[in-house]
Structure formats: C-alpha cells, structure tokens
Amino acid sequence: MLPHFPQLNPILARLMLGVVVLLIIGTIVGAVLARRATSETAQATVANLNARIRAWWVMIAVFAVAVATGGIGSIVLFAAMSFLALREFMTLTPTSRADHGVLLWAFFIFAPIQYVLVWMQWYGLFAILIPVYAFVTIPGRMALAGDTARFLERTATVQWGLLACVYCVSYAPALLMLVVPGYAGGRTGLLFYLVLIAQLNDVLQYTFGKLVGRRPIAPTVSPNKTWEGFIGGTVTTVAIGTALWWATPFPPLVAGVMSLVITIMGFAGGLTMSAIKRDRGVKDFGALIQGHGGVLDRVDSLLFAAPVYFHLIRFFYVP
Amino acid sequence: MIERALARLARIIAGASVRWTVPPGPPEVQRVYFGNHTSHLDFILIWSALPEAVRVRTRPIAGADYWGRGRVRRYLATRVFHAVLIERGALASHGRENRGALQTIDVIAEAMGEDTSIIVFPEGTRSADGALLPFRSGLYHLCQRKPEVELVPVYLDNLTRILPKGEVLPVPLLSRVTFGAAMRLEPGEEKRAFNDRMREALIALRDA
Numbered sequence: 057m058l059p060h061f062p063q064l065n066p067i068l069a070r071l072m073l074g075v076v077v078l079l080i081i082g083t084i085v086g087a088v089l090a091r092r093a094t095s096e097t098a099q100a101t102v103a104n105l106n107a108r109i110r111a112w113w114v115m116i117a118v119f120a121v122a123v124a125t126g127g128i129g130s131i132v133l134f135a136a137m138s139f140l141a142l143r144e145f146m147t148l149t150p151t152s153r154a155d156h157g158v159l160l161w162a163f164f165i166f167a168p169i170q171y172v173l174v175w176m177q178w179y180g181l182f183a184i185l186i187p188v189y190a191f192v193t194i195p196g197r198m199a200l201a202g203d204t205a206r207f208l209e210r211t212a213t214v215q216w217g218l219l220a221c222v223y224c225v226s227y228a229p230a231l232l233m234l235v236v237p238g239y240a241g242g243r244t245g246l247l248f249y250l251v252l253i254a255q256l257n258d259v260l261q262y263t264f265g266k267l268v269g270r271r272p273i274a275p276t277v278s279p280n281k282t283w284e285g286f287i288g289g290t291v292t293t294v295a296i297g298t299a300l301w302w303a304t305p306f307p308p309l310v311a312g313v314m315s316l317v318i319t320i321m322g323f324a325g326g327l328t329m330s331a332i333k334r335d336r337g338v339k340d341f342g343a344l345i346q347g348h349g350g351v352l353d354r355v356d357s358l359l360f361a362a363p364v365y366f367h368l369i370r371f372f373y374v375p
Numbered sequence: 376m377i378e379r380a381l382a383r384l385a386r387i388i389a390g391a392s393v394r395w396t397v398p399p400g401p402p403e404v405q406r407v408y409f410g411n412h413t414s415h416l417d418f419i420l421i422w423s424a425l426p427e428a429v430r431v432r433t434r435p436i437a438g439a440d441y442w443g444r445g446r447v448r449r450y451l452a453t454r455v456f457h458a459v460l461i462e463r464g465a466l467a468s469h470g471r472e473n474r475g476a477l478q479t480i481d482v483i484a485e486a487m488g489e490d491t492s493i494i495v496f497p498e499g500t501r502s503a504d505g506a507l508l509p510f511r512s513g514l515y516h517l518c519q520r521k522p523e524v525e526l527v528p529v530y531l532d533n534l535t536r537i538l539p540k541g542e543v544l545p546v547p548l549l550s551r552v553t554f555g556a557a558m559r560l561e562p563g564e565e566k567r568a569f570n571d572r573m574r575e576a577l578i579a580l581r582d583a
Contacts, residue, residue, distance in 0.1 A: 139547075143390060147549040153504065153539055159546040 067241040067303050068123060071248055075116055082109045101266065108259075111354075119251065123244045127232045128175065130247060134229040135171040140351040142167060142221040148336045149213045154203035158194055158214055166190045167222045174226055177233045186223040191215060220329075220359050221352065227362035234366070236373045239305035249304055250318060250365050254357045257293040257319040258326070264288030278330040281323075290319045305373055314365065321364050322357035329356040381455055382423035382430065389416055389537055390549035393424040396583055397556045402428040405492055405521070406557065409514060410529040411507050411577060412496035414538040415441065416545065421494050421529050422456060424552040435494040436483060438463035459486040459493070463500075480513065484520045494529075497573065505535035507578060510570040518560035518569070525557035526573065530580035553580045 086106040093099045122129035146159060166186060173182040195211040203210075231246040239245065265285025272279050273286060297315025301308040329352065385391075400406075410421055418435035425433055439460040442452035452458040461479050487493055495517075498508040518524065532551040538544075555576055560569060 143547055143549060146546070147390070147533065147536075151536065153535075156536075156539055156542050156546060159548075160544055163547055164544075 065240065065242045065245070067245055068248055071252065071300070071303055072116070072120060072123075075252065079109065079112055079116065082112070108262075112255075115255075115354075119248075123248060127229075127243060130232060130244060131171055131175050131229045134225055135167075137351055137355055138167055138171070138222045138225045139163070141225065141355055142217055144350040144352045145217040145221050146214075148333075148338060149217065150206075151210060151213060152203050152205065154201040155198060155210055155214065157201060158197050161193065161197065162190075162214055162218050162222075166218055170222050170226050171229075174230050174233070179230075179233055182226070182230060182233075186218050190218050194218075224359040224363055225355055227366045228358055231362075231366055231369075234369055234374050236305040236369065237375060241303060241305070245303065246305075246369065249300070250362060251358070252300075253293060253297050253315050253318045254322045254361050256296060257289055257322050258357050260292045261285045261289030261323070264292075274327060277327060277334055281327060281330070286323060290316070290323075293319045305369075314368070317368065318361045318365055321361035325358065325360035326356045329353075329359070378430075378455055379427065385416070385419045385423040388545060388547065389420050389534065390547060391420055391424065392549070392551050394551065394553045394583075396554065396580070399426050399429060399554070400525075400557065402426070402432060403490065404525055405487065405490065405523070406433075406525040406527050407514070407517065408433070408492065408494045408527045408529050408554075409497050409573065409577070410494070410531055411505075412498045412501045413505055413531060413535040414501060414540070414545075416534055416538050417496065417501075417531055418458070418494045419456065420531060420534065420550070420552055424529075424554075429492070432490060433492040433494060434459050434486060436461060436496075459483060476513070477516070480516045480520060483517060487521065487524075492524075497570075501540045502535070503540050507574065510574055512566060512570075514573065515560075515566045515569050522560050522562075525559060527557050528555040528573065528577040528580055529553065530555070530577055530583075532581070553583060555580045555583075 086102065086109050089102045090099075090106060093102045118133060122133040142163065146162070151159060166189075170182065170185055173185060194214050195207075198207065198211055198214075228247060228250060231250065232243045234246060235243070236246070241249075261281070262285065264287075265280055265282045268284045268288065269280075269282030271283045273281050273283055294312050294315045297318070298308055298312035301311035304311050304314070306314060386393075408421055408425075410417060418437060422430060422433065422435055435456050435458045437452055437456075437458040437460055440463050442448055442458060443460050452460060459482065461482060462475065483493065495514060497510040497514040499511040499513070500508070502508050514526075518526070530553045532553070533548060534550050537546055537548050537550055558572070558576060564572075
C-alpha cells in the first residue's frame with residue numbers, strides 16, 4: 057500500500073516528475089562535461105555546476121517531503137531557512153554589545169511568532185507583525201539599552217535582517233493560506249510554482265551569463281550578473297512559466313506575467329543581497345563556512361518575489 | 376555517547392566552522408591548546424572542535440568559581456568535559472608569584488600526567504569587547520614545568536557577540552574556530568618574550 061499524501065495532487069506530481077527528469081538530464085550532462093573538461097578553468101566551472109546539481113537534488117528531496125507532508129512540512133522548512141538566513145545576515149552585519157537583547161528578540165520571539173501566525177493562517181497579524189510591531193519594538197528596546205553610537209544604522213540592520221530573512225521568506229509558506237476557487241493544484245501548488253520559477257530563473261541566468269555574458273548590469277555590485285544572462289534567463293523562464301500555465305490558477309497570459317514578475321523580483325532580490333555582501337566584503341553569506349554558499353545565497357531570489365507574488369494572487373484571485 | 380552528542384550540539388549552537396591551518400597531529404602528543412577568552416562557551420567550543428581521538432584525552436582548565444557552582448554546571452564540567460577546576464586568579468596571578476599560583480600550576484601539571492592535553496585561556500579572564508588582553512604568567516610557568524608539551528594557539532571568532540560577558544542567553548550567530556601550528560617554549564626563553572610570541576601567534580590566526 058502506498059502512503060497517503062493528501063497534498064500530492066496530480067498537478068504537483070507532474071511538476072515534480074518534470075523536475076526530477078530535468079535533474080537526471082542535468083546530472084548526466086554534468087558527468088559527461090566532467091570527463092571532457094581539460095583546462096583548469098573549465099574543470100572549475102564544471103565542478104561548480106555539478107555541486108549546484110547535487111544541491112538541487114537535496115533541495116528537491118527536502119521540498120518533496122515538505123510538500124507531501126502538507127502545510128506543516130513547508131512551514132517548518134521555511135522557518136528553518138529563515139532562522140539560518142537570519143543567522144548568516146546578523147553574523148555579517150555590525151551590531152554592538154548593547155544589541156544582544158534585541159537580537160535575542162529577533163531570533164527567539166519575532167521569527168518564531170511569524171511562523172506560528174503562518175501556521176494559524178492569521179493573515180491580519182502575519183502581515184503586520186514585523187513591519188509594525190517589530191519596527192517599533194526594536195528601536196525602543198535599543199534606546200533602552202543606552203548605546204547611541206551609530207544608532208540608526210544598528211536599528212536598520214536588525215529591522216532589515218528581520219524583514220528580509222523572516223518576513224519576506226515567510227511569504228512563501230504563507231501561500232498556503234490562499235485558496236483560489238476552482239484551482240486543482242491544492243494549497244501547495246502556488247508555492248511549488250513560485251519556487252520552481254524563481255530557481256529556474258537563477259539557473260538560467262547563471263547559465264546564459266556563463267555562456268554569452270559580456271556586459272555586466274551593475275559591475276560594482278556583481279560582475280556575474282550580465283545583460284545577456286538577465287535577458288536570456290528571463291525570456292526562457294517566462295516561456296517555461298507560460299507553458300506551465302496548466303499548473304497554476306492563471307490563464308496562459310497571466311502565467312507569463314506572473315513568471316515575469318517572479319524573475320524580475322528574483323533578480324532585484326539577488327542584486328540587493330549582492331550589494332549587502334559587497335558592502336560587508338564577503339563573497340557569500342556562508343563565508344564563515346569555507347567553500348559553501350549560505351542559505352541566504354540560496355533564498356535571495358525569493359526575498360522580493362514571494363511577497364509580491366503573494367499579494368498579486370491575493371488581490372486578483374482570492375475572493 | 377553524551378560527550379559526542381554534546382560536542383555536536385555545541386558546534387551547532389555556536390554555528391561553528393573549524394579550520395586547521397596545519398593538520399591536527401597525532402593524538403598521543405601532549406598539548407596545551409590556548410585560546411582567546413571571550414565567553415563561557417569558549418572551552419566547550421574548542422573541546423568540541425577537536426577530533427574525537429584528541430578530545431577524549433583533553434581536559435579544559437576551568438574556573439571553580441563559575442563551573443563548580445550549581446548542580447548542572449558542576450555535572451557538565453566534571454563528568455562531561457572532565458574539566459580541571461581551579462581557583463581563579465591563582466593561575467592568572469600577575470607579577471610576583473604567590474604560593475597559591477604555583478600550587479595551581481602543580482594541580483594542572485598533575486592533572487596532565489603523562490598523556491593528557493589541556494585547554495587554557497592565558498588572558499585569565501574574559502575580554503569584554505573581544506580585544507586580546509595581556510597574557511598572564513600561568514602558561515609560562517606550566518611550560519617551565521613541562522617544557523616538552525606542544526603549544527597550539529586557537530583563535531575563536533565572533534563568540535563575544537554570541538554570548539558576551541554578563542549575558543545568559545546566547546544569540547545563535549555563526550562562529551569560527553581556527554587552530555594554528557604547534558610551538559614550544561624555547562630553551563632559556565624569558566617570560567615576556569614567550570608571552571609576546573604566543574600572543575602574536577594567536578593574533579596572526581585572527582587574520583589567517
């Protein structure tokens with residue numbers, strides 16, 4: 057007897073199967089390339105590619121388990137990612153000795169409550185907990201601690217960390233709150249589509265950038281993000297996103313627009329996080345762990361995309 | 376069992392990555408691991424970062440005034456970490472060595488025996504802002520007693536921010552433990568020259 061997965065509806069099953077087939081192809085291509093690569097730079101590029109593909113296998117496995125266990129699995133998964141991302145963010149941004157109390161609040165009060173609200177599906181408080189309550193609590197608590205040096209910078213740092221790593225990321229599992237009438241993809245279908253498009257866009261922009269990238273968009277921020285990569289990645293992602301309209305509650309044209317929004321927001325999120333990394337003088341947020349990118353490097357394309365995607369669907373498709 | 380689980384837990388709490396600038400070396404050599412002292416998590420983290428074969432024969436030196444108090448702390452210190460509890464201030468004594476200080480060195484040398492390594496913090500107390508304080512004389516006197524031991528500098532990054540002096544709850548940030556190359560007390564080396572050399576080796580790891 058097969059285990060009963062209430063959330064694994066036909067649409068999700070087909071999407072996942074598609075991803076697994078893609079990954080199998082990718083793994084084979086990676087293995088072939090690894091044999092052919094002769095020069096040192098080519099070997100390094102292929103090794104990087106294969107590391108990404110391996111990470112993808114892990115991600116799809118984790119994601120499959122999360123989706124198959126229904127809402128709670130996804131919520132726990134994104135809560136863990138928020139926690140790890142916040143940890144990376146706060147490690148690399150300057151805080152003072154007096155901020156200890158505020159940091160404890162961020163990690164142990166605001167972040168957990170935000171995800172409890174997602175679980176409770178309490179939209180009203182979920183949407184304002186961090187922009188309103190954390191926003192006023194953090195500077196108040198810091199003022200009480202008495203250290204006024206670089207006060208605005210320090211409050212902004214903690215507020216920004218919470219907003220980016222917790223508030224924005226929590227919009228991904230919050231998609232489970234949205235019930236679109238007549239949509240067969242279940243509560244996790246919207247989430248899967250978002251993550252799939254955002255990650256596809258990452259991969260395609262990286263691939264196009266490596267193959268034909270010439271002119272960097274913002275050379276002082278990230279020399280790897282090129283116009284060629286951006287345009288090639290966006291066009292391909294939007295094409296795939298439109299072709300997958302049957303997996304969404306949208307007609308083809310709207311699916312294309314949604315994909316475009318996700319890709320542009322994904323790019324903006326990635327570029328913004330690059331600017332922060334550049335400012336802090338690190339290459340990736342996991343820099344303390346050598347050789348690994350951090351969790352924040354993996355979710356940066358979701359940061360801006362998730363809330364915008366959520367609110368577009370909520371505004372236009374949820375009665 | 377408990378030890379291995381706790382070692383892993385400590386590394387997770389402190390989000391620690393471990394770097395060896397040179398390989399750890401054979402476990403049977405007696406060593407003194409000395410680190411910069413910024414939080415109560417320090418010796419736990421160094422201890423947990425050691426390879427298991429080394430860890431089982433390594434004992435932290437801890438202040439009895441903190442680790443000897445309270446049942447949980449005492450249990451952890453004596454049963455799990457097998458810490459050598461000493462009266463603080465004795466090992467750390469400045470200038471003229473009183474009898475208490477030399478007695479403490481005796482206690483440590485005895486605890487080391489022929490095959491046990493130790494973890495110490497030559498600053499004697501936790502630094503409030505993460506800056507390295509002047510070294511006290513305990514490490515030097517111990518080396519005079521046991522000149523054959525290897526001295527391994529261990530730099531702890533970011534622990535001041537995780538659990539600053541005076542705080543109870545740690546903020547789960549990331550940290551890093553960096554082990555340096557082993558050194559020895561040179562024949563005829565003066566205390567000040569020795570302390571300077573050890574201190575510089577530790578500082579060099581910060582930027583390594």
